[in-house]
Amino acid sequence: AQSVTQLDSQVPVFEEAPVELRCNYSSSVSVYLFWYVQYPNQGLQLLLKYLSGSTLVESINGFEAEFNKSQTSFHLRKPSVHISDTAEYFCAVRYSGAGSYQLTFGKGTKLSVIP
Amino acid sequence: DAGVTQSPTHLIKTRGQHVTLRCSPISGHKSVSWYQQVLGQGPQFIFQYYEKEERGRGNFPDRFSARQFPNYSSELNVNALLLGDSALYLCASSWTRQETQYFGPGTRLLVL
Numbered sequence: 001a002q003s004v005t006q007l008d009s010q011v012p013v014f015e016e017a018p019v020e021l022r023c024n025y026s027s028s029v030s031v032y033l034f035w036y037v038q039y040p041n042q043g044l045q046l047l048l049k050y051l052s053g054s055t056l057v058e059s060i061n062g063f064e065a066e067f068n069k070s071q072t073s074f075h076l077r078k079p080s081v082h083i084s085d086t087a088e089y090f091c092a093v094r095y096s097g098a099g100s101y102q103l104t105f106g107k108g109t110k111l112s113v114i115p
Numbered sequence: 116d117a118g119v120t121q122s123p124t125h126l127i128k129t130r131g132q133h134v135t136l137r138c139s140p141i142s143g144h145k146s147v148s149w150y151q152q153v154l155g156q157g158p159q160f161i162f163q164y165y166e167k168e169e170r171g172r173g174n175f176p177d178r179f180s181a182r183q184f185p186n187y188s189s190e191l192n193v194n195a196l197l198l199g200d201s202a203l204y205l206c207a208s209s210w211t212r213q214e215t216q217y218f219g220p221g222t223r224l225l226v227l
Binding site: 101 | 146219
């Protein structure tokens with residue numbers, strides 16, 4: 001069965017400190033990987049995605065994630081967080097395969113940035 | 116361009132009732148997917164529609180149904196509501212089934 005594991009349910013970090021949110025997925029031949037962010041009482045916003053090509057992908061607000069096929073991981077990192085980064089972050093995977101275009105999500109990681 | 120829109124934003128129902136949730140995709144997007152997000156969990160896939168046909172279904176009972184209209188908007192219907200149906204229902208649209216999905220703000224359903 002397809003699955004996504006986000007190892008940390010909550011991550012507190014001080015403002016301007018670096019952060020890493022971990023994501024692992026069950027192995028498959030070909031996957032597409034996404035990070036979505038959810039602010040309180042809102043829907044999901046696409047943060048970044050890996051479809052093909054360079055294994056390091058970046059967002060416009062300083063986040064980056066690296067696709068590691070051998071470790072089946074897609075960890076999200078930011079070198080210096082801001083208060084405005086406080087939100088819940090969801091890792092999602094779409095497995096290639098006949099009829100399989102749904103997203104499978106992890107349970108989410110709540111990032112709390114402490115002033 | 117407007118993003119994905121959903122209505123209503125909030126809804127309160129009682130057990131056994133029926134509910135209809137609506138979604139308008141981003142202009143030009145032909146695929147709509149529905150997800151259920153229970154408090155404290157990640158979204159769970161319910162349905163995917165493309166060109167007005169159901170193209171995928173998650174592990175949800177037959178009380179859940181959906182349809183897509185010629186203008187590509189969509190409705191999610193849930194019959195015989197249970198307390199456990201209380202959740203945020205998210206709609207996502209994409210150009211085609213394979214393309215990146217963009218989410219709406221969701222409809223928060225509370226079943227009493």
